[in-house]
Amino acid sequence: MGYYWLHRALRMAAELGLSPADIDDVVYGRRRKVVPAGGHDVTALTFWGRTRAGRAVIVWTRRLPADDDEASALTDHQIIGITDMTPPQLKTFTEWEDEQ
Numbered sequence: 001m002g003y004y005w006l007h008r009a010l011r012m013a014a015e016l017g018l019s020p021a022d023i024d025d026v027v028y029g030r031r032r033k034v035v036p037a038g039g040h041d042v043t044a045l046t047f048w049g050r051t052r053a054g055r056a057v058i059v060w061t062r063r064l065p066a067d068d069d070e071a072s073a074l075t076d077h078q079i080i081g082i083t084d085m086t087p088p089q090l091k092t093f094t095e096w097e098d099e100q
Contacts, residue, residue, distance in 0.1 A: 002076055003027060003061065009079045016082060022051040023082060026059050033096050045077070048085065048093050056085040056093060 013023055026049035033048040047059040060081035
């Protein structure tokens with residue numbers, strides 16, 4: 001899957017003290033939990049994972065509108081946000097990690 005950055009998401013990462021490489025650790029990491037999310041006619045995928053430094057974050061993505069090229073419709077996604085996990089999310093994620 002290919003990912004494009006929403007400029008606001010780059011700013012969000014920087015405000016959290018995270019680099020694009022940190023986000024790549026989560027999005028492309030082997031130990032990530034993919035959780036569908038949505039609402040208000042928006043469908044998103046969230047990637048729950050840890051940076052190499054061990055920080056637990058959630059990366060929000062959305063599928064970009066499909067072009068005529070069917071292959072691009074399967075690979076083009078946009079990173080739209082990054083958040084630290086809340087304590088309940090971290091508990092859920094840690095339990096998931098322990099089961100892996």
